[in-house]
Amino acid sequence: MYIYDQFDRQIINERVAQFRDQTERYLAGEITDEQFLPLRLQNGLYIQRLAPMLRICIPYGTLNATQLRKLAEISRKYDKGYAHFSTRQNIQLNWPKLEEVPDILADLATVEMHANQTSGNCIRNFTADQFSGVAQDEVEDARPWCEILRQWSTFHPEFAFLPRKFKIAICGSKRDRAAVAFHDIGLEIIKDAQGETAFKVFVGGGLGRTPVIGSLIHDSLPKEHVISYLDAILRVYNQLGRRDNKYKARIKILVKAMGAEAFKQKVEEEWQAIKDGPMTLTQDAIDHAFSFFQPPAYEQVDAAGAQSALDDKRLAEPRFAAWLSHNVVAHKQPGYAAVNVSLKETGVAPGDITAEQMEAVADLAEEFGFGELRSTHEQNLVLPDVRKSDLFALWQKLDALRLASPVIGTLNDMICCPGGDYCALANAKSIPVAEAIQRRFDDLDYLYDLGEIELNISGCMNACGHHHIGHIGILGVDKKGQEFYQVSLGGSQSNDAAIGKILGPSFAQDEVPEVISKLLETYVANRTEEERFLDTYRRIGIEPFKERVYA
Amino acid sequence: MPDRIIKDGAVVDDSWQVIRELEGDLPAGKIIVPAQHWLENKDALQARGDVAVWLASDQSPKLLGDDIKSFELIAVDFPAFADGRGFSYGRELRERGFSGELRAIGGFMRDQLAYLTRCGFNSFALENADLDKAVASLKDFSVHYQVSIDNPQPIFRARQG
Numbered sequence: 001m002y003i004y005d006q007f008d009r010q011i012i013n014e015r016v017a018q019f020r021d022q023t024e025r026y027l028a029g030e031i032t033d034e035q036f037l038p039l040r041l042q043n044g045l046y047i048q049r050l051a052p053m054l055r056i057c058i059p060y061g062t063l064n065a066t067q068l069r070k071l072a073e074i075s076r077k078y079d080k081g082y083a084h085f086s087t088r089q090n091i092q093l094n095w096p097k098l099e100e101v102p103d104i105l106a107d108l109a110t111v112e113m114h115a116n117q118t119s120g121n122c123i124r125n126f127t128a129d130q131f132s133g134v135a136q137d138e139v140e141d142a143r144p145w146c147e148i149l150r151q152w153s154t155f156h157p158e159f160a161f162l163p164r165k166f167k168i169a170i171c172g173s174k175r176d177r178a179a180v181a182f183h184d185i186g187l188e189i190i191k192d193a194q195g196e197t198a199f200k201v202f203v204g205g206g207l208g209r210t211p212v213i214g215s216l217i218h219d220s221l222p223k224e225h226v227i228s229y230l231d232a233i234l235r236v237y238n239q240l241g242r243r244d245n246k247y248k249a250r251i252k253i254l255v256k257a258m259g260a261e262a263f264k265q266k267v268e269e270e271w272q273a274i275k276d277g278p279m280t281l282t283q284d285a286i287d288h289a290f291s292f293f294q295p296p297a298y299e300q301v302d303a304a305g306a307q308s309a310l311d312d313k314r315l316a317e318p319r320f321a322a323w324l325s326h327n328v329v330a331h332k333q334p335g336y337a338a339v340n341v342s343l344k345e346t347g348v349a350p351g352d353i354t355a356e357q358m359e360a361v362a363d364l365a366e367e368f369g370f371g372e373l374r375s376t377h378e379q380n381l382v383l384p385d386v387r388k389s390d391l392f393a394l395w396q397k398l399d400a401l402r403l404a405s406p407v408i409g410t411l412n413d414m415i416c417c418p419g420g421d422y423c424a425l426a427n428a429k430s431i432p433v434a435e436a437i438q439r440r441f442d443d444l445d446y447l448y449d450l451g452e453i454e455l456n457i458s459g460c461m462n463a464c465g466h467h468h469i470g471h472i473g474i475l476g477v478d479k480k481g482q483e484f485y486q487v488s489l490g491g492s493q494s495n496d497a498a499i500g501k502i503l504g505p506s507f508a509q510d511e512v513p514e515v516i517s518k519l520l521e522t523y524v525a526n527r528t529e530e531e532r533f534l535d536t537y538r539r540i541g542i543e544p545f546k547e548r549v550y551a
Numbered sequence: 552m553p554d555r556i557i558k559d560g561a562v563v564d565d566s567w568q569v570i571r572e573l574e575g576d577l578p579a580g581k582i583i584v585p586a587q588h589w590l591e592n593k594d595a596l597q598a599r600g601d602v603a604v605w606l607a608s609d610q611s612p613k614l615l616g617d618d619i620k621s622f623e624l625i626a627v628d629f630p631a632f633a634d635g636r637g638f639s640y641g642r643e644l645r646e647r648g649f650s651g652e653l654r655a656i657g658g659f660m661r662d663q664l665a666y667l668t669r670c671g672f673n674s675f676a677l678e679n680a681d682l683d684k685a686v687a688s689l690k691d692f693s694v695h696y697q698v699s700i701d702n703p704q705p706i707f708r709a710r711q712g
């Protein structure tokens with residue numbers, strides 16, 4: 001992974017000093033609440049319902065064991081000994097003290113971490129496929145590009161006071177695991193006709209109040225121009241994006257209002273002025289970025305032998321077999337696998353992890369890999385480089401840590417925002433809904449029979465739980481002061497991007513598991529052998545589901 | 552209008568007057584008039600001399616065309632610190648060859664001085680702040696990742712150098 005040099009270190013230390021000074025001036029009454037707001041947000045600090053919340057950046061979901069141990073230490077020292085992985089691959093502390101945040105940031109800086117631009121109206125953390133670098137269907141590793149662009153966007157002086165927040169995702173694989181169509185900018189790495197790396201550029205996608213699928217404005221952007229082109233997009237947005245209404249301020253509204261073609265023209269005009277200037281990436285700069293993401297020292301293993309040993313274990317231990325089928329992912333390198341560390345144990349808020357678990361997982365990342373980890377937008381962790389011959393031993397340890405719930409990709413691997421238990425903006429709680437569903441569908445055979453289903457829960461229209469793009473989406477709504485839940489069907493975040501359709505009138509909290517049950521029954525009754533829930537829904541439409549639920 | 556401003560890194564006295572309301576005759580002395588007023592009264596204002604313009608937050612520098620090079624000073628107004636359009640205007644004015652004094656006016660805040668500087672501003676009519684302390688914020692960062700007006704080489708080129 002990327003390692004800081006003297007420049008990165010200096011910049012991050014200066015940032016900590018800057019925020020320490022700002023916090024001191026704020027506490028001394030020299031900065032108003034209103035002025036302090038963007039300053040603290042751009043350092044990750046929210047003021048939540050119960051306490052401040054600090055969102056720490058995990059750049060494009062990559063971290064190492066040392067960093068995870070430091071996070072454990074920080075969560076104990078400054079918080080209640082646990083933390084929460086968000087749907088944007090970041091990690092959140094729920095109970096830090098405002099006056100201690102500069103110290104937390106200083107501690108983070110010692111392990112090359114920070115909370116820069118994890119909130120506020122600026123360019124946020126880049127997100128990428130959690131299997132970058134190890135995925136079998138990879139076109140090119142997205143991480144070096146994320147790093148190049150992380151540096152471009154960090155403390156970009158022109159784009160720190162945008163009309164609204166700005167999220168960018170990069171996908172380097174054939175199957176889109178980064179949801180590029182649902183970001184302010186989505187980049188898809190391709191190879192052009194000459195075999196050179198290029199980008200498809202999507203702009204103006206997003207969730208929230210007005211979900212929109214992004215428009216393609218460049219179908220083959222040469223790699224050396226990626227910075228200048230993004231700079232041009234941001235220049236247009238910063239000047240023309242709406243600032244009179246925060247609900248209409250995202251770039252998707254501007255692209256819609258102008259039309260994608262006219263927007264593209266504007267970007268081209270801005271771009272021409274800077275296209276071949278100093279922002280043009282040099283091959284040296286690209287090589288430099290890639291040098292940090294070379295394959296680790298994989299061993300030459302007897303892949304066939306490892307596989308047959310695995311098959312024996314599989315037969316001997318059905319719980320291991322279930323985990324192997326669901327939580328383990330194929331790897332580029334023969335004899336290796338990538339492993340999902342499930343943070344979806346029933347009874348624990350999805351994405352939550354204790355300090356003890358963090359330390360244990362950090363140890364596992366070193367014992368069963370090269371000390372690297374990934375965080376996922378499904379709110380799990382990944383150990384990216386596990387020898388197949390080690391899988392059984394790893395499973396035993398994860399199981400003892402309650403991190404081996406064999407539900408990845410199933411209904412119970414739901415994405416869920418913190419909701420009303422923590423978040424000041426929530427209309428409704430989301431964690432208890434997730435738990436009620438997990439309890440209702442605790443029969444693994446039934447879960448497996450249902451196959452791949454993405455269930456996403458958000459506590460309000462801000463859609464942090466990505467409810468629009470769940471095969472099944474649940475959204476907390478406020479009905480005359482009561483917490484209700486609206487259900488939608490048919491969303492997809494993948495290459496076949498789609499926004500879910502609302503099923504009908506919303507439900508009380510205790511009705512939700514039953515509603516989900518009826519939806520699943522409808523699917524089971526109508527499916528053909530090969531169909532996933534989403535496929536059946538697409539074939540038969542929403543009506544049969546509606547009839548069953550509202551009968 | 553404060554009579555002290557931050558300019559080129561120091562607190563200095565200043566005699567420019569920003570004209571926000573155009574009522575009656577323009578006062579004597581150095582004045583900064585709305586860009587629109589300049590465009591409509593160019594000849595008279597040119598004859599008068601001691602005139603600069605200010606851009607509102609919805610006025611791109613493109614509005615002034617090639618006139619920009621004729622000014623000793625151009626100001627950009629920030630109606631609120633959260634309105635970041637002026638950062639782009641500053642950068643664009645410099646890119647289009649304006650080399651005079653580029654001044655931020657209005658509701659921006661001390662903690663934006665570093666970024667404003669990077670976008671080409673060199674003078675700051677900062678309100679409600681202790682200017683002698685505020686100058687410290689100009690130097691929040693000594694290294695920068697990306698290209699900007701004060702940093703023509705991005706870090707990836709510096710690394711190779």
Ligand code: SF4
Nearest residue numbers: 417423426459460464
């Ligand atoms: S979706 Fe709403 S309730 Fe959930 S975390 Fe986001 S803002 Fe809070």
